Amino acid sequence: MTVEKRLAELGIILPEAAAPAANYVPFVAAEGLLHISGQIPFDEDGRLIVGRLGETMDVEAGQQAARRCAIGIVAQLKAAVGDFGRVKRIVKLNVFVNSALDFTAQPEVANGASDLMVALFGEAGRHARSAVGVAVLPRGVAVEVDAIVDVR
Structure with missing residues (x-):
């Protein structure tokens, strides 16, 4: 089954890959690895998901925020490689909470x-x-995720 079919089955519509918010690029390809910059969580309406786990958010809400970051990673991946068939493996996620x-x-x-x-x-x-607790994230978001992906 293709990634596109899995996205459809899960009811996920990929957003436009987010533009950088500062002086960096959204991804860099180096020696077969695609390094995707940290993605922050936007809800389905494009609003930031903000909050602090253990204070204003519970684990389930944090998981949803992390999932929305992963959707951003997949959108960046699509923008970078065009065809998900080029993805050999998701190598690493760094998750900041x-x-x-x-x-x-x-x-x-x-x-x-x-x-x-x-x-x-x-x-x-x-x-x-890696799953790391931090004191604060950009714009007050709940979670940020970056990725390394092995591509053909």
Whole structure:
């Protein structure tokens, strides 16, 4: 089954790949690896998903924010390679979680992004990962995710 079919089955419509908000590029290809810059979560209406896990958001809301970041990663991937058939493997996700001092469920929040990659890319979506709690993220968003992808 193709990634496009999986997206359709999941009811996901890819947004336009987000333009950089500062002095960087959305992705860089180097020696077969595509490095995708951090993506922040936008809801279906294009509004930022803001909040702090363990304070104003629970794990489930954080997982949804992480999933929306992963959708942004997939949109950037599509913009970079055009054809998802060129994706050999999702190599690594780095997931940054805007966390209250006593919040320790970053791995569970990160599963929102990881689960989507596996749902879309199957075994090729299984990846290495870091899930890190941080004091603040740009624009007050709940989660930010970047990726490294092996492409043909």
